Amino acid sequence: METKKDSTEEKILEAAKNVFVTKGMDGARMQEIADEAGINKALLHYYFRSKERLFEAIFGEIIKYAFPKISRIIASDMGIVNKIEQFVDAYLDVLMKHPFIPGFIMKELSRDPSTFLKMIMKFGFNPQIVFTQIEEAMNRGEIIRMDPRHLAVNVISMCVFPFAARPIVSFVIFKEDQPAIEKFYHERATVIKQFVVNAIVIKP
Amino acid sequence: METKKDSTEEKILEAAKNVFVTKGMDGARMQEIADEAGINKALLHYYFRSKERLFEAIFGEIIKYAFPKISRIIASDMGIVNKIEQFVDAYLDVLMKHPFIPGFIMKELSRDPSTFLKMIMKFGFNPQIVFTQIEEAMNRGEIIRMDPRHLAVNVISMCVFPFAARPIVSFVIFKEDQPAIEKFYHERATVIKQFVVNAIVIKP
DNA sequence: GTATGATTTAACCATTCAGTTAAACTATCA
DNA sequence: TGATAGTTTAACTGAATGGTTAAATCATAC
Numbered sequence: 001m002e003t004k005k006d007s008t009e010e011k012i013l014e015a016a017k018n019v020f021v022t023k024g025m026d027g028a029r030m031q032e033i034a035d036e037a038g039i040n041k042a043l044l045h046y047y048f049r050s051k052e053r054l055f056e057a058i059f060g061e062i063i064k065y066a067f068p069k070i071s072r073i074i075a076s077d078m079g080i081v082n083k084i085e086q087f088v089d090a091y092l093d094v095l096m097k098h099p100f101i102p103g104f105i106m107k108e109l110s111r112d113p114s115t116f117l118k119m120i121m122k123f124g125f126n127p128q129i130v131f132t133q134i135e136e137a138m139n140r141g142e143i144i145r146m147d148p149r150h151l152a153v154n155v156i157s158m159c160v161f162p163f164a165a166r167p168i169v170s171f172v173i174f175k176e177d178q179p180a181i182e183k184f185y186h187e188r189a190t191v192i193k194q195f196v197v198n199a200i201v202i203k204p
Numbered sequence: 205m206e207t208k209k210d211s212t213e214e215k216i217l218e219a220a221k222n223v224f225v226t227k228g229m230d231g232a233r234m235q236e237i238a239d240e241a242g243i244n245k246a247l248l249h250y251y252f253r254s255k256e257r258l259f260e261a262i263f264g265e266i267i268k269y270a271f272p273k274i275s276r277i278i279a280s281d282m283g284i285v286n287k288i289e290q291f292v293d294a295y296l297d298v299l300m301k302h303p304f305i306p307g308f309i310m311k312e313l314s315r316d317p318s319t320f321l322k323m324i325m326k327f328g329f330n331p332q333i334v335f336t337q338i339e340e341a342m343n344r345g346e347i348i349r350m351d352p353r354h355l356a357v358n359v360i361s362m363c364v365f366p367f368a369a370r371p372i373v374s375f376v377i378f379k380e381d382q383p384a385i386e387k388f389y390h391e392r393a394t395v396i397k398q399f400v401v402n403a404i405v406i407k408p
Numbered sequence: 409g410t411a412t413g414a415t416t417t418a419a420c421c422a423t424t425c426a427g428t429t430a431a432a433c434t435a436t437c438a
Numbered sequence: 439t440g441a442t443a444g445t446t447t448a449a450c451t452g453a454a455t456g457g458t459t460a461a462a463t464c465a466t467a468c
Binding site for chain 2: 117
């Protein structure tokens with residue numbers, strides 16, 4: 001019984017993810033989720049008692065992706081430039097696989113900040129570690145002087161924002177030319193790394 | 205007779221903006237808007253017949269801010285580096301005055317992309333102009349070679365994203381230390397300009 | 409074959425919410 | 439004074455929606 005994972009439950013989770021991600025908690029309709037999962041409302045409630053519970057299931061799942069084992073990269077003891085490059089690669093990799101995450105998080109963030117920030121705390125990464133490391137590199141003259149917090153925000157912005165604003169980017173720049181869009185997003189990692197290195201690394 | 209602007213209507217618009225901006229179209233409640241405006245639901249419908257109409261009024265207003273007279277800067281014939289710097293200054297200025305805009309747009313974008321993209325079209329700025337100018341500067345060896353579209357996305361990302369993700373930034377980095385947050389956001393323009401110049405300008 | 413759990417059907421309940429209505433009240437203007 | 443626009447109060451309608459329920463059906467295992 002249920003050798004892999006219960007197929008219906010997975011269908012529900014998949015459908016719920018799609019609907020919640022595009023419509024948000026408020027906009028999502030249980031009926032729509034049921035339809036998309038190819039079942040009926042009764043069965044949907046049979047699996048997940050309430051909309052609230054279903055949402056939390058999805059939400060937790062997504063957060064796990066959003067703040068991934070990148071902590072490990074951050075905590076590692078490699079050089080800062082190397083570390084930034086690995087961070088960008090790892091983060092872009094996650095985003096390419098789950099491009100809807102930024103949009104979803106932005107939406108739910110203002111709706112209910114408290115539960116969200118609680119979630120973040122659980123992953124409790126300490127940015128101070130990176131900030132200190134950046135400052136040391138500056139003192140050694142490896143990279144230019146700048147507020148480490150601004151540097152971090154710059155890097156993360158360039159990684160995340162294009163996914164949050166994907167519809168605008170794809171419409172304004174690419175007129176919905178799908179293959180070109182795909183290509184563009186695949187190039188992001190390389191471009192960002194190059195851009196950051198150019199901006200901060202001091203050549204001897 | 206309404207010498208300035210009808211005070212009640214303005215109270216409504218102000219209240220509606222606040223509610224729509226934090227809750228989104230779906231999450232917003234007419235009752236809440238009425239309460240926040242210090243009036244009752246009946247009067248609210250007396251001024252704006254429906255939630256739709258009220259939302260559209262707010263939406264149009266906000267879009268006007270979001271895509272401001274920056275077009276003029278883009279179309280001007282100053283040098284590209286200068287132009288980027290002026291763009292960043294102007295854009296950050298708008299964002300500092302209306303910091304809620306990015307979050308709002310992100311939310312409503314996935315809910316109803318069509319009406320939104322229609323709005324954008326109206327402002328019909330042609331990014332191709334800037335792209336061409338960037339390429340010319342590259343050919344003259346003023347700035348390094350890179351896909352102009354990536355450059356544009358990088359700059360805009362660094363400008364906009366911190367506002368869209370403001371709650372996270374202020375929580376993770378600043379632990380809600382308001383004055384520090386304010387200071388940080390005021391520094392953004394200078395930091396971004398410096399960062400971009402470092403990244404792309406070729407020193408002779 | 410029968411028991412059990414999964415699934416459907418379809419009706420239903422309770423609540424929330426946008427929007428309406430009518431009546432009364434207030435202030436202002438003419 | 440009386441007309442008029444703005445405003446309140448309070449009750450209501452109607453639709454959408456989350457959630458429940460009971461009975462019927464289907465599949466599978468025992």
